[in-house]
Every structure is written in structure tokens, then in C-alpha cells.
Amino acid sequence: MKERSRTKFTILGMLSHSPASGYEISKRIETSTNYFWAESEGQIYPALAQCVKDGLATCKEEKANKGQRLRKIYTITAKGQKTLKDWLRKEPQNTLFRNELLLKLFFGANINDSDNLHHLTNHQKKLENELATYEKIKERLLQQAKKSSHLKYWLLTLDYGSKITKAELAWCKESLKLFNRE
Amino acid sequence: MKERSRTKFTILGMLSHSPASGYEISKRIETSTNYFWAESEGQIYPALAQCVKDGLATCKEEKANKGQRLRKIYTITAKGQKTLKDWLRKEPQNTLFRNELLLKLFFGANINDSDNLHHLTNHQKKLENELATYEKIKERLLQQAKKSSHLKYWLLTLDYGSKITKAELAWCKESLKLFNRE
DNA sequence: GCTCCCATGTAATCTGTTACATGATTCC
């Protein structure tokens, strides 16, 4: 029943890279796992507090630089490391995949194909932008994290993103042909 | 704020194919849109009642065959058709995609690669089963729904499933190589 | 002074799952 939320583990994972504030964790998620795992700030802050309560992380108020305001910097504890590892070893659960575009196309016979076509063209544009983003992130990673022990794993998930996006693009183009032919 | 749920539209969509009972809608979803759009019975029955209240569908108690128990058969109304069409024409929203496997791999440096490898091998098996299921559904569709005006749209979404699954499989195999090499 | 970004948090609300309750019919 309880404890189905994986916010805690996402946080611990981010802290396993290096200590960070809630705000920074939120930004890291936005610029890394966001395309396959998103978390909102409304979840992160309470979960962080819970991690400290459970002894999975410690909190220290610090100033990043002189003259800057206080930030709460969280560090993962040994217990947190163990909790994270145990979870990582467990079989991943299938998770929600909900695609509204597909749902609309599934019922597409109810509207004009020009409308369906329109959805597809828009989607194609989005996909092209996504693909470009993945390329940029890859470049950034190869420069900034060249020696990180995490690089290999980051590239793996990034590669998933670009491979799947390319396949989606191929599907998109083929589907567009289908509608234009008629 | 409100009305972010798309259960209502999923139901209307299913009713646009043909009248059905709540139970049947649930089964249809399981055997068609489930891989990109799932709904649970706990949502379907209340949403159906709401549809009747809003005049989007009518309800009639019927016996499917002589001697069978009563079922509530729902039929979409003109207002329901319009509601559905309006929604179908609106720009699809990006929806939740959450992949726990990727999340675990992203933090994979924390555990042994044999564990990561294990996750990938399991995933590969699942994908192969999925692909086989898509093929079966496709065959079934081509036989049973040969003349349906919806066939084209069903095949479209099905094709998405198999194309994406194939791309995932390719990614899986490449990733496995990455881990085995070391 | 104003705006933007950094930073932390809470509350309201919505959405969705799970478990439970109930009972009929069909097939073995």
C-alpha cells in the first residue's frame, strides 16, 4: 500500500551525485531526468524533510558564497546510501505511460483528417526540438562531466531518449503520408 | 483547475465506436488503448454516471441475451458527440511519462553492473513479449474489423506501439553490449 | 523602483489506485 512514491529515491539518487539544496535538486531533475522522470517542488521539499527525519540525509545551512543568502544543503547518509542501493537493485516497476496524442488519434475517425494531420505536424515539430535538445545535453555532458563515474549511465538514458524520439519521428512521418495520400 | 481528467473523453470515445456497458468499456480499454492509456474501474463507473448527469450519454438497462442478467448499456448522445469532437480537435497535452527503469539506470553507478545488466535483460524479455502481443492484436484487427471505419486509426496507434518497442529493443541490446564489454 | 532568479515551503484540490462489497451466471 504505502510507500509507492519514488520521490524519496529520486532525491537520494541526486544526493548520491553530490550534496545539494532542494532548489538545486529540482533544477537538476529539470535538466536531466525530466523527460522520463519529473518531480515538482511541492513534492521535493516535504520529501527532503522526511529524508532528514528518517536519517537518510543530513541538513546543514550554508552560504554558497560570501554575502549570499542561506541555503539548506542536504547530504546523503550511510543509511540513505543503503536505502538507495536496495531500491536500485529491486526490479523496476512498469510505470504510467499516458499519451494523449495517441488517445486522440485512436478516436480520430470522429473528426476530419485535416485535424488529425494538424496534431501530427505539431507533434513532429516538438519531436525535432526534443532531438536537438538531447544533442545539446550530450555535448554539454561530454565536456563538463568527462571524468564523472556517472557519465556512462547518463549517456545511456540520454541515448534512450534520442533513439525513441527518432523512432517516434519515423512513425510520425509515415502517419503523415497516410493522411496526405487520401 | 478542474476537468483535467480525461476519463470522460476516453469513455465517450469508446461509446463513439458503439454503445457499451461499463464493464465492456473497461475490457475494451484493457485490450486496446491500455499500452498508452489505461483507466481503472474505480474511475469508469463514477465517470459514466457523471456523463449521464451531464447529458453526454443515456443509460438503458438491458439483457444481452435471454436469460442473462441486466446490464446498463450506455449510448452517446448528440451532446456527447460534440463534447468528444471538441476535445479531439484541441491540441493534445503532453502527458506523464515515467520510466522507473531509466531512473534506476540513471543512478546505476551506485550498484554493480551485474545488477544493472539484470534489469536490462528482464526488460528485454518484456519488450519481446509486448512486440508479440502487438502482432497478435494486429492480426485480430485485420480479421475482425476489416471494414470498420476506425481500423485505420487503430492500426496507426498499434504501429506506434510496435515501432517504439522495436526502438527500445535496439537500445536495450546496445546497452547490454556496453555492460558486457567491461 | 522593478523584475528576474534564487530559495523554501504550505494548502487546496484533483486524480488515480486499491481494496472491498455484492451478487448473478456459466462451466466443470
Next chain:
DNA sequence: GGAATCATGTAACAGATTACATGGGAGC
């Protein structure tokens, strides 16, 4: 008689988003 499936629903709870509240510092 018992199990499986058909069939309809409710209640409790878990999960997540959104909006709001608050305030400091940086740059214009």
C-alpha cells in the same frame, strides 16, 4: 458445489499538481 468470469459500484487512501505566500539578492 466450487471456481471463474460477468457486472456494478463505493470508500479509503496515496500521489501529484497548482497556486499561493514569503523574502533575499542581482542587475537594469
